[in-house]
Amino acid sequence: MNAPVTSNWASELAQQGNTATPAQWLDEVRRQAADRLDNLPLPRRKLEAWRYSRIDALFKHRFTPVVQAPRVTTLQKPHSSSPHALVFVDGWFSPSLSTPGQLPDGVTLKSIHQALNDNDTVLQQHLGAIANTGENLFTALNTALINDGLFLHIAADTQVEEPIEVLYLNSTAQDPLLVQPRNLLVMEANSKATVVEHFLGGDGRTYFHNNLTEVLLQDNAKLSHYRIQDESSDAWHLSNIWLQQGARSHYHGITLSFGGKWARTDYRAAFGGAEAECDLRGLYVVGDEQLSDFHLDIHHNQPACNSREQFKGLLYGKGRAVFDGRILVDQAAQLTDAQLTNDNLMLTRNAEVDTKPQLEIYADDVKCSHGTTVGQLDPQQIFYLRTRGIEETTAIHMLCRGFAQEIIEHIHLEKLREMTLQRLQNTLDKLPA
Known part of the structure; x- marks a missing residue:
């Protein structure tokens, strides 16, 4: 059922999902985020960051927040290619479908909800410290309703050889659901891991997946991070990834976008030390009744850091895509090497792409470039x-x-x-x- 668009759309959702958590400090974080909602504007096309996104239809849906773990008796255990697999259903951890396996000492892999019950001090220290949760309506909404998600903490000098796989599934609930996993990945100095995230949904299911992930890489940490979005053809999907990198750390991220009626991924990366590397790549395949949207904000604020952003799109039918990539180089970020490209292959005349790569440079000893192509x-x-x-x-x-x-x-x-x-x-x- 559709509802009229109102300025307090998010506030009403926050009130519906307002349940106590196992931690008083998180209740306060959630309350502060909920208080911001009425002061944050609905994302509209008149706002530059949402100029091409056509999101008005989202606010006409009456979504129901998922406030407790759903029953998963009707879901089959998914196949996993990794011995370390965590499954979340409607944004909540499912122990019966998960196989975390035997991990090395120094590795904590669990749900946010379990970490709250365990009074995990690393979680309390870093949750919400990387993301600007008041930046827009959706980051504040996710924070106002934090309940569960992925928590990964890898101690210094620890390596996880096998990939960690995370699957986000949806139940057979008939009502359109608001699904909001909140993830935190903390990798201490000289640690190394690979994380693979799958976002899956059966066709015919309408829901809004509003995901927010915070990633902290301390000095010399290395993370390979793969994200595969293959949601329901009637689903709305929004992922916000906030990345903070220490000196000489290396983030290798690849996002693949195939599904969803409307899918958007926002990356925000900043450097906390010199000689760090951020390697972001993506592929989006977009067809009829689909929109795929990528926004990148890479902030070079330390010297001698490298970033590579390469995204490609295949568009067919009446598919639409948006690519908005920005690299900001501060005056202090001398010896920056940053390259940004976006290439699009249009298989039909009715497909459409809006692409806007940007460079904003205040340093004088840098090697930066950007470019875009659109062709058949x-x-x-x-x-x-x-x-x-x-x-x-x-x-x-x-x-x-x-x-x-x-x-x-x-x-x-x-x-x-x-x-x-x-x-x-x-x-x-x-x-x-």
């Missing part, structure tokens, strides 16, 4: 393949895979690479001849 398949390339006896549809698929391969080849996990190629091929097979 080259008829000469198709003709060349056809002269080699390759059928036209197969030739088009080969060129599309080649276009996407530049992103996929940066996936260091073989099984995930193969899964991504298969997911892309499944989409290509459904395209009209």
Whole structure:
């Protein structure tokens, strides 16, 4: 059922989901965030950050916050390629579907809710300290209703060899749900890990997944972070990733976006020490009745840090995409090396992309560049393949895979690479001849 759009849309949701947590300090954090909601504007197209997002329809939905862990008796245990797998259903941890496995000493892998019950001091110290939870309506809403999510803490000089896999599933609830996992990843000095997140939803399910993740990498920490968004075709998906990096740390992040009616991912990265590296890449495949939106805000505020941002989009039907990437280089950030590119391949004339890469530089000893391309398949390339006896549809698929391969080849996990190629091929097979 739709409801009229009101300025207190988020406040009403916060009141519905206002339940006590196991920690008084978190109750206070939630209360402060809820108090901000009435003073934060609804994201509208007149706001530059939401200019192309067409989000008005979201506010017409009457969502129900999930205030307790749902029963999962009707859900099958998902297949996982990792011995360390955590499953969240409607944003709540599911012990019966999870297999955390045996982890090295110094690694804490649990749900936020369990960490609250355990009075975890690392959680209390860092939760909410990285993200600006009053920046916009959705970050404040997530904070106002923190209940559960992923908590990963890796002690100094500790390495996790096998990837940690996190799956976000949705129950069979008929009402449109507000699902809000809150994640915190804290990696101390010289630690190393790989985290793979899957966002999954069955078609026909309408819900709003409002995810916020805080990542702290201390000096020399290394994190490979893969995120695969394959939500329901009727779902709304918003991910906010806040990243803080220490000296000589390395963040390798890849986001793959396939599903959702409306899907947006925001990255905000800042450096807390020199010689850190931030490597962000993404691939979005967007078709009819879909919008995929990426916003990057990379703040170089320390010397000799490197960042690479490379995003590619495949658009077909009447699919729409938005890419808004910004690199800010402070005067103190001398010897910065930052490269930002966005390339889009339009498979149909009705597809649309709005792309805006930006550089804002206040230092004088830097190496920075940015660029964007929007184009169609080259008829000469198709003709060349056809002269080699390759059928036209197969030739088009080969060129599309080649276009996407530049992103996929940066996936260091073989099984995930193969899964991504298969997911892309499944989409290509459904395209009209």
